[in-house]
Amino acid sequence: MFSQAEENYLKAIYALEEKLQKNISTNILASKTQTKASSVTDMLKKLAIKQLITYKKYQGVQLTKTGKDAALIVVRKHRLWEYFLVNKLNYGWDEVHDIAEQLEHIKSETLIDRLEKFLKSPKFDPHGDPIPDKDGKIMRIKTVNLLELKVGQKGVLDNLKDSSDEFLKYLNKKNLALRDRIKVIDIEPFDNSIHIETKTHQLVISKKVAGNLNIKI
Amino acid sequence: MFSQAEENYLKAIYALEEKLQKNISTNILASKTQTKASSVTDMLKKLAIKQLITYKKYQGVQLTKTGKDAALIVVRKHRLWEYFLVNKLNYGWDEVHDIAEQLEHIKSETLIDRLEKFLKSPKFDPHGDPIPDKDGKIMRIKTVNLLELKVGQKGVLDNLKDSSDEFLKYLNKKNLALRDRIKVIDIEPFDNSIHIETKTHQLVISKKVAGNLNIKI
DNA sequence: AATATAATTTAGACAAGGCTAAAAATATAA
DNA sequence: TTATATTTTTAGCCTTGTCTAAATTATATT
Ligand SMILES: [Mn+2]
Ligand SMILES: [Mn+2]
Ligand SMILES: [Mn+2]
Ligand SMILES: [Mn+2]
Numbered sequence: 406m407f408s409q410a411e412e413n414y415l416k417a418i419y420a421l422e423e424k425l426q427k428n429i430s431t432n433i434l435a436s437k438t439q440t441k442a443s444s445v446t447d448m449l450k451k452l453a454i455k456q457l458i459t460y461k462k463y464q465g466v467q468l469t470k471t472g473k474d475a476a477l478i479v480v481r482k483h484r485l486w487e488y489f490l491v492n493k494l495n496y497g498w499d500e501v502h503d504i505a506e507q508l509e510h511i512k513s514e515t516l517i518d519r520l521e522k523f524l525k526s527p528k529f530d531p532h533g534d535p536i537p538d539k540d541g542k543i544m545r546i547k548t549v550n551l552l553e554l555k556v557g558q559k560g561v562l563d564n565l566k567d568s569s570d571e572f573l574k575y576l577n578k579k580n581l582a583l584r585d586r587i588k589v590i591d592i593e594p595f596d597n598s599i600h601i602e603t604k605t606h607q608l609v610i611s612k613k614v615a616g617n618l619n620i621k622i
Numbered sequence: 623m624f625s626q627a628e629e630n631y632l633k634a635i636y637a638l639e640e641k642l643q644k645n646i647s648t649n650i651l652a653s654k655t656q657t658k659a660s661s662v663t664d665m666l667k668k669l670a671i672k673q674l675i676t677y678k679k680y681q682g683v684q685l686t687k688t689g690k691d692a693a694l695i696v697v698r699k700h701r702l703w704e705y706f707l708v709n710k711l712n713y714g715w716d717e718v719h720d721i722a723e724q725l726e727h728i729k730s731e732t733l734i735d736r737l738e739k740f741l742k743s744p745k746f747d748p749h750g751d752p753i754p755d756k757d758g759k760i761m762r763i764k765t766v767n768l769l770e771l772k773v774g775q776k777g778v779l780d781n782l783k784d785s786s787d788e789f790l791k792y793l794n795k796k797n798l799a800l801r802d803r804i805k806v807i808d809i810e811p812f813d814n815s816i817h818i819e820t821k822t823h824q825l826v827i828s829k830k831v832a833g834n835l836n837i838k839i
Numbered sequence: 840a841a842t843a844t845a846a847t848t849t850a851g852a853c854a855a856g857g858c859t860a861a862a863a864a865t866a867t868a869a
Numbered sequence: 870t871t872a873t874a875t876t877t878t879t880a881g882c883c884t885t886g887t888c889t890a891a892a893t894t895a896t897a898t899t
Contacts, residue, residue, distance in 0.1 A: 408885075408886090410885080410886060410887095430846080430847085431846070431847055431848085432845095432846060432847080440886090440887070440888090441887080441888065441889080442846075442847065442848085443847085443848070443849080443850095443887090443888070443889080443890095444886070444887055444888070445847090446847065446848055446849085447848095447885095447886075447887085448886080451885090451886095462847080462848070462894085463846080463847060463848080463893095463894060463895065490733075493740055494733070494736040494737060494739075494740055495736065496732075496736070503730070504728065504730050504733055507728045507729060507730075508725075508728060511721065511724045511725060512724060513720070513721050513724075515713075516711070516721055519711040519712065519713070520711060522711075523710055523711050625855075625856090627855080627856060627857090647876080647877085648876075648877055648878085649875095649876065649877080657856090657857070657858090658857080658858065658859080659876075659877065659878085660857090660858075660859080660860095660877085660878070660879080660880095661856070661857055661858070662877090663877065663878055663879085664855095664856075664857085664878095665856080665857095668855090668856095679864085679877080679878070680863095680864060680865065680876080680877060680878080840899100841898100841899085842897100842898080842899080843896100843897080843898075843899090844895100844896080844897070844898090845894100845895080845896070845897085846893100846894080846895070846896085847892100847893080847894070847895085848891105848892080848893070848894085849890100849891080849892070849893085850889105850890085850891075850892090851888100851889090851890090851891100852887100852888080852889085852890105853886105853887080853888075854885105854886095854887085854888105855884100855885090855886095855887105856883105856884090856885095857882105857883080857884085857885105858881100858882080858883075858884105859880105859881090859882085859883105860879105860880090860881090860882105861878100861879080861880080861881100862877100862878080862879070862880090863876100863877080863878070863879085864875100864876080864877070864878085865874100865875080865876070865877085866873100866874080866875070866876085867872100867873080867874070867875085868871100868872080868873075868874090869870095869871085869872075869873090
C-alpha cells in the first residue's frame with residue numbers, strides 16, 4: 406500500500422500528464438502539491454525506487470503502468486466520494502473537494518466497490534469528470550471547448566477544465582450548471598468575450614471563463 | 623485540530639476510563655494502542671501540554687473536560703461511520719471496525735452532522751453502543767450482565783462488553799444478534815456455563831462469553 | 840561560445856511518532 | 870525494612886515528509 410503523501414503525488418502526476426501530455430517537471434509538481442521543489446525531488450526518488458514513475462534527473466517524470474493504475478484508483482475513490490457527498494449528503498459541488506481529498510486515502514479492499522454499488526455505479530462525478538471503473542477504465546466523452554463554438558452553435562455544458570471551488574462558486578453565482586443547454590449568441594471580437602443563452606437566462610462571459618467550459622455538441 | 627495519533631490516544635483513554643473508572647496507566651494504554659510504553663509516555667507529555675489530559679509522572683492520566691469532549695467527537699464519528707457501513711453498504715458488524723478507525727479522522731466542520739442527518743440520527747451503533755450527539759451527550763441504557771441473571775429470567779441482548787471482530791464472528795456462528803430475546807434455562811455450577819434459549823434455538827455458552835453479553839431486562 | 844538566468848538537486852535540519860535499551864521510581868515480598 | 874520485581878521514564882536512534890540555503894545542471898540570451 407501507498408502512503409497518503411505518495412497517493413497525492415501519484416494523483417497529481419496523473420492529472421498533469423492528462424493535461425500537459427508530456428513529462429512532468431519538478432516545479433509544476435511542486436506548485437500542484439503545494440510543496441517545495443526540493444520536497445518533490447525527494448519524493449520522486451522514492452516513487453522511482455518503487456517503480457511507480459520513471460525518473461531521470463533533471464528530465465521530469467512520467468508514471469509507469471503500475472503508477473498509473475495506482476493513480477487511477479485514487480482518482481476513482483476521490484470522484485465516488487465526491488458523488489456521495491453531493492448526492493447523498495447534499496453538499497454543493499463547490500464544497501466537496503477538501504473532504505474527498507481525505508476520503509480518497511481510506512484503506513480497504515472492499516469499501517470503494519461497495520460504495521460504488523450503493524451509489525448505483527455513477528459514471529461521472531459532480532464536476533462532470535469520468536469515474537474510472539474497478540479496472541481503471543475511463544469513459545471518455547467527446548467535448549469541445551466553448552471557445553471553439555461559432556455564433557449560433559449550441560451544446561450542453563458537460564465538464565470543466567477548472568474545478569476549483571472559486572470557479573464553481575462563480576458558476577453558481579451566474580446560474581450555470583452541468584447539463585445546461587448553451588447557445589452562443591454573439592462573440593465580441595475586441596476581447597473575445599462571449600454572449601451566451603441558456604434555457605433560463607442570457608449572460609456575457611469572459612474568454613477566460615469560456616476556456617474552462619467544455620461542451621458536448 | 624488534533625492529529626490522527628492524538629485522536630486515537632484520546633479515544634483509547636476515554637474507553638479505558640469508562641471501563642476502569644480510574645487513572646489510566648501507561649502500560650494499559652500501550653497495550654490498547656498497540657505501541658510501547660515509551661511511545662505512550664512521549665504522547666502523554668504532548669497531550670498534557672495541550673491540556674487534554676492531566677498527567678503527573680508515574681501517576682497515570684485522566685482526560686480533562688476539553689480532552690473528554692475531543693474524545694467524544696471521535697467516538698461519535700466512529701460509531702456513525704460504523705452505522706453507515708453496516709446499514710448503507712451492507713457490511714457485517716464484524717467487518718467495520720478497521721474502516722471506521724480511519725474514517726473517524728476525516729476533518730470537516732460539517733461532514734459528520736450531515737452524515738448523521740442522512741442516517742436519520744441513529745442512537746446506537748451496530749454493536750449496541752450509544753452514539754454521542756453533537757454536544758457529546760450519550761444516551762445510556764440500563765443493562766445487566768448475563769452472568770447476573772438467574773435461571774428462568776429473560777431479557778434482550780442489548781450490547782457487548784467485547785466488540786472485537788473475533789467475538790462478533792463467534793456470535794455470528796452461534797446465531798446470536800443484538801435485540802435477540804434471551805432466556806436463561808440453566809446454570810451449570812461446575813464451570814458456570816449457561817444454557818440459554820432464544821426465539822429460534824438453544825445453546826450453551828461459557829462464563830467468558832456470558833460476561834461479554836449485556837442484557838436489557 | 841560564453842554568460843546569465845532558471846530549474847533542479849543536494850546538504851543539512853526539523854517535527855511527528857514510533858522503537859530499544861538503560862535508568863529511575865514505585866510496588867511487592869521476604 | 871530491605872531486597873526484588875514491575876512499571877514508567879529517559880536517552881538516543883529511526884523513518885517519513887517537509888523545509889531553507891547552497892550547489893549543480895539546463896536553458897536562454899547575447
Ligand atoms: Mn488527497
Ligand atoms: Mn471532481
Ligand atoms: Mn482511529
Ligand atoms: Mn462499535
